[in-house]
Amino acid sequence: MESNLTAPLNKIIKFSNVDGPGNRMSIFFQGCNFNCLYCHNPETISMCNSCGACLNVCPTKSLSFDENGLVIWNKETCVNCDLCIKFCKNSSSPKIELVDVQYLLKEIKRVKPFIKGITVSGGECTLQYKFLTELFKEVKSNFPDLTCFVDTNGSLDLSEKKYEKFVEITDAFMLDIKAWKKEEHLNLVAFENTNPLKNIEFLKEIGKLYEVRSVIVPNLLDCKNLVKNVATILSGTDIRYKIIKYRPIGVREKNINNLVVPSDEFIETLKNSIVDFKINSITI
Numbered sequence: 066m067e068s069n070l071t072a073p074l075n076k077i078i079k080f081s082n083v084d085g086p087g088n089r090m091s092i093f094f095q096g097c098n099f100n101c102l103y104c105h106n107p108e109t110i111s112m113c114n115s116c117g118a119c120l121n122v123c124p125t126k127s128l129s130f131d132e133n134g135l136v137i138w139n140k141e142t143c144v145n146c147d148l149c150i151k152f153c154k155n156s157s158s159p160k161i162e163l164v165d166v167q168y169l170l171k172e173i174k175r176v177k178p179f180i181k182g183i184t185v186s187g188g189e190c191t192l193q194y195k196f197l198t199e200l201f202k203e204v205k206s207n208f209p210d211l212t213c214f215v216d217t218n219g220s221l222d223l224s225e226k227k228y229e230k231f232v233e234i235t236d237a238f239m240l241d242i243k244a245w246k247k248e249e250h251l252n253l254v255a256f257e258n259t260n261p262l263k264n265i266e267f268l269k270e271i272g273k274l275y276e277v278r279s280v281i282v283p284n285l286l287d288c289k290n291l292v293k294n295v296a297t298i299l300s301g302t303d304i305r306y307k308i309i310k311y312r313p314i315g316v317r318e319k320n321i322n323n324l325v326v327p328s329d330e331f332i333e334t335l336k337n338s339i340v341d342f343k344i345n346s347i348t349i
Contacts, residue, residue, distance in 0.1 A: 072196040074164045075109050075188060079176050085214040085239065085275065087181030090173060095161045097189040099218050099254040101243070103282060103324055105315040109188035110156040119149035119159050128159050156317075166200050170207060182212030182236070191217050194231045201234040212236040214275065218243070218254075219261030223268065237275035238268050245291040253285060265298055276305040281332060284325040288335060296339035305346040308335055 073095035078084075081091040097110045104110065115136045120128045127143040128136055136159045143160065150158050173183060183204060185197055201213040216239045223232050242261055244250035250258035268274035277295055281288050292308065299306055310332050313321045332349055339347065 069165070070196045070199055071163045071165050072193040073112065074162045074169075075158065075160075077172060079172075080179065081184070084184040084186065084216060085182065085212070085237070088179060089214070090176055090180050090183045091216075092169065092183060092185045092190075094185065094187045094190045094193050095158070096192055097187055097218070098192065098220050099189065099256050100156075101254045102285070102320050103253075103280060103311055103316055104156075105312075106188075107156045107315075107317050108150040108153065108158040113157045113159050113161060114155050116155065118152055118154060122148045122152045124148065166196070166203050169200060170203055173204065173208065173211070177208055177211065180211065182214060184214040184216055184239070186216035189218050189220060190215060191221050191223075191231075194221070194228060198231045198234055205234070214239060217241070217264075219264040220256060221264075222260045223264050232271070232273065235273065237273050238264075239276040239278065240265055240268065240274060241278050241280075242291070242295050243280065244286050245294045246287060249286050253282075265295070269298065269302065269304065274304050276307060278307040278309055280309045280311050281327050281335065282311045282324055283327050283331065288327075288331075289338065292335050292339055296342040296344060299344050300342040301344075303345045305348065306339075306344050307348050308332060310349065 075093040075095045078091040081089050084091045093109060095109055096112060100110060113136055115134060117130065117136060119136065124146060125142045125144055127139040128149060131137045138160050149160070190197060204211055204213055213234070213236050215235050218241045221228060240261065242265060244253050244258060247258060250256065265274065265277060277299065279291055279295060295306060310327055311324060312326060313324065336347055336349060
């Protein structure tokens with residue numbers, strides 16, 4: 066099946082063992098509706114506005130303006146030093162490709178013997194849900210032994226009718242629950258947490274919730290309350306709960322001094338506080 070849908074691709078990691086079960090290809094799409102203070106890949110948030118700030122720092126001159134004043138990227142001469150990303154003030158990247166489903170199928174085919182499936186991420190990949198629906202249909206048609214996972218911030222209400230085909234074709238979701246209290250979530254990402262909290266219940270109910278992740282930032286969040294409430298929902302299930310220690314690597318420099326890295330002891334305390342909830346898998 067040929068599709069005329071396209072989506073902005075940030076990058077592909079051909080082999081990953083942290084994005085779902087087994088060895089997987091991870092596909093990162095550009096664009097996010099959250100603006101997390103601790104975002105570890107802030108270059109995926111916005112689309113390039115062609116300001117041109119990156120042109121002068123590119124050592125291989127792989128960036129230039131086209132006749133319309135838009136920044137274009139020469140993939141062949143680029144050495145991926147990422148200086149363009151470091152100097153970008155727009156939480157973006159000039160190295161974005163607009164790709165179609167067939168492009169990604171060719172990339173998947175190259176590594177198909179070595180992977181268990183694909184995981185789409187971002188940015189926030191569900192913003193491209195129509196594209197992903199077509200992609201997953203083609204993956205299942207061409208590579209029926211591969212699974213299709215979605216890594217999401219949960220910002221879309223996946224129980225709505227318009228997402229039904231997307232949810233149905235997806236094998237499983239990996240969901241971020243970033244904060245439990247509404248005001249904490251607004252402060253952290255500038256977005257309410259109504260839909261993420263709704264999605265954890267919905268996806269659990271339909272058997273499509275593979276993993277929940279929470280990043281622990283002690284000075285921003287009531288971490289004990291967050292972990293306890295998530296554990297209550299996951300109690301007695303095989304759904305994985307990943308408690309992630311905030312680290313400043315990759316975070317925008319202006320935010321680093323405002324965020325506290327939790328101690329190993331604090332993370333262990335959080336984990337131990339929910340062992341009685343009988344969650345099959347709690348990882349740090």
